[in-house]
Amino acid sequence: MVAKTFRETPHEMAKPPRSTRGFTLVELLVVIAIIATLIGLLLPAVQAAREAARRAKCLSNIKQLGLGLQTYHDAQKRFPPGYQGMLGNCGNAGNSISNKWKDAGWGWSVFLLPHIEEQSLSDGLTVNSGSSQVVCGSPTGAQAALAKANGRDQVALQQTVVQVFVCPSAGDSSLNFGQDFPSSGKYAKTNYKAVAGSDGNFDGVGEGTLTLPDGSSATVLTLGLFRRVPLERSGSWGAADSWAYVRSKDVTDGLSKTLTFGEVFSNVSFAVGLPKIDPNFGSNAAYRGGVWVGAISSELAAGLTVGILQPNATSTNGTLFGNNKYPFASKHPGGVLFGLADGSCRFISQNADVTTLAGMANISDGQTVAVE
Numbered sequence: 001m002v003a004k005t006f007r008e009t010p011h012e013m014a015k016p017p018r019s020t021r022g023f024t025l026v027e028l029l030v031v032i033a034i035i036a037t038l039i040g041l042l043l044p045a046v047q048a049a050r051e052a053a054r055r056a057k058c059l060s061n062i063k064q065l066g067l068g069l070q071t072y073h074d075a076q077k078r079f080p081p082g083y084q085g086m087l088g089n090c091g092n093a094g095n096s097i098s099n100k101w102k103d104a105g106w107g108w109s110v111f112l113l114p115h116i117e118e119q120s121l122s123d124g125l126t127v128n129s130g131s132s133q134v135v136c137g138s139p140t141g142a143q144a145a146l147a148k149a150n151g152r153d154q155v156a157l158q159q160t161v162v163q164v165f166v167c168p169s170a171g172d173s174s175l176n177f178g179q180d181f182p183s184s185g186k187y188a189k190t191n192y193k194a195v196a197g198s199d200g201n202f203d204g205v206g207e208g209t210l211t212l213p214d215g216s217s218a219t220v221l222t223l224g225l226f227r228r229v230p231l232e233r234s235g236s237w238g239a240a241d242s243w244a245y246v247r248s249k250d251v252t253d254g255l256s257k258t259l260t261f262g263e264v265f266s267n268v269s270f271a272v273g274l275p276k277i278d279p280n281f282g283s284n285a286a287y288r289g290g291v292w293v294g295a296i297s298s299e300l301a302a303g304l305t306v307g308i309l310q311p312n313a314t315s316t317n318g319t320l321f322g323n324n325k326y327p328f329a330s331k332h333p334g335g336v337l338f339g340l341a342d343g344s345c346r347f348i349s350q351n352a353d354v355t356t357l358a359g360m361a362n363i364s365d366g367q368t369v370a371v372e
Contacts, residue, residue, distance in 0.1 A: 137185005
């Protein structure tokens with residue numbers, strides 16, 4: 001039997017080949033231009049949405065800190081200090097725990113740790129145990145022994161990044177450096193700094209005079225909710241020192257009209273050699289941002305822990321986005337987020353009236369007008 005063969009029919013042989021025509025160069029360029037235009041239109045919207053999410057996180061942090069502040073006040077019947085005392089020069093091996101320097105340096109943020117779900121960090125630092133203090137980045141002498149006491153590594157603890165202190169909009173390093181870079185140590189940053197008042201000699205302490213219950217006077221950080229508690233006196237802590245603290249009843253201007261903390265960031269990027277300043281922010285100065293642990297006089301200036309808002313619009317210290325090292329500033333377009341003593345939050349324009357803003361920094365100057 002002969003196998004049947006198949007042959008192409010004339011019709012099949014005449015079938016035209018499949019077309020292989022593609023885009024012309026002009027068509028391709030038009031498509032690319034359309035895509036580029038769409039990206040150009042959508043990118044600002046995407047960036048704005050991302051910044052809105054970052055700003056919401058920053059606002060949430062301030063609300064959490066405000067809640068921690070209220071629970072601290074409920075427990076202690078007063079607000080925490082801006083910071084306690086000051087240590088001497090970090091190069092001196094004698095900077096230790098002599099009586100007048102016990103528990104020195106701790107900042108307001110440290111006292112809130114147990115109230116913002118950071119009890120273990122507070123326990124590790126042994127805050128106000130009578131044998132602890134903020135230590136230098138490279139501690140010497142008795143400080144070095146203190147930093148390693150009870151098996152802890154306090155330098156590492158002071159570098160702990162606490163997320164409630166981090167505003168994602170800031171974009172700065174998680175570690176901040178002491179003012180004597182590159183010789184000074186590294187400390188975990190905070191993007192929120194306490195408001196200490198509206199006046200003072202602010203490159204370090206920022207001081208004013210209060211009258212004590214016994215009629216004598218003492219120097220404290222000026223007029224705001226967060227003051228420096230001096231440790232230069234011997235003796236135990238207790239009622240005798242309560243004059244240095246602020247209670248809610250002392251805020252006669254009104255809790256809803258008194259600022260607690262505001263945003264800061266560092267525009268200094270550190271590398272080998274000298275620091276480099278970001279020219280896009282604070283072109284007249286190196287914004288130093290903040291640290292949560294507290295203050296040491298020669299390494300961590302008070303300005304990294306607390307800030308002031310001066311009533312002078314030309315001030316180099318206290319206006320928003322000022323031109324010195326320690327202003328309140330943010331990377332949110334147009335202003336800075338602040339907390340208030342009643343636990344609320346407010347976005348304050350960088351063009352806000354500076355006199356009104358300075359009044360909100362004080363607790364009892366009789367000014368009860370608030371910026372909108």
